[in-house]
Amino acid sequence: MKMIREGGKVVAYTWVSEGDSSHWDKVGDVMGGTDKDASGKTVFEGKPYDFVFNVDVEDGKPPLKLPYNRGDDVYQAAHAFLVKNLLPGDYLEQVVDFILKNSKEQFVPPTNNQYQDPFTGGSRYTPSYQSNSNQTGVNVDPFTGGSSYSTAASKKDF
Structure with a gap:
């Protein structure tokens, strides 16, 4: 059949x-x-996507599936595709271009001015120091904001 x-x-x-x-x-x-859900999105591995591209990586082998939703970070989608299929990271820009061309989207960099990790989407650690005017003469730990132990001898010890 x-x-x-x-x-x-x-x-x-x-x-x-x-x-x-x-x-x-x-x-x-x-x-x-059917491989479409009620909203018309293609279901791939149990999740709905706007696009599930067939990517022919090697002759004689079945194409690999590349899922993508409009508005997603194309770099994250491309990176996830490369990692899942054990492909070299050198293909990242080529896969990003493929997604942009086939989805007819334009790359829009993140709009916030803060640093954003392209792989995790998180931001980096930035230490902040809050001065506490009540603790004059006391060593303040820059990580916890509390006081720290000091081994410095006072003038009266001499």
């Missing part, structure tokens, strides 16, 4: 051998079993 996409539907055929002749016989339309 083979299933063939004809127009917007899938049709099932079966191979029939009758004496000296053989032919494909139409069984009927295949019902259900």
Whole structure:
């Protein structure tokens, strides 16, 4: 039995051998079993996506699936694709260009002025120091804001 996409539907055929002749016989339309959810997005690995691209990486092997949603960070999507399929990081820009071309989107860098890690989306650690005017003469730990132990001898010890 083979299933063939004809127009917007899938049709099932079966191979029939009758004496000296053989032919494909139409069984009927295949019902259900769609890869689209109610919103029209393509479902891949249980999650809905606007696009699931077929990426032909090597001749003679099936294409790899590259999922992408509009508005997602193209660099994160490309990086996740490379990591999942054990492909070299040198292909990052090529995969980003592929996504942008095929989704007809334009790359929009993050709008906030703060640093954003391209892989995790998080920001970097930036220490902040709050001066406490009540603690004059006391050593203040820059990490906790509390006082610290000092080994310095006072003038009266001499």
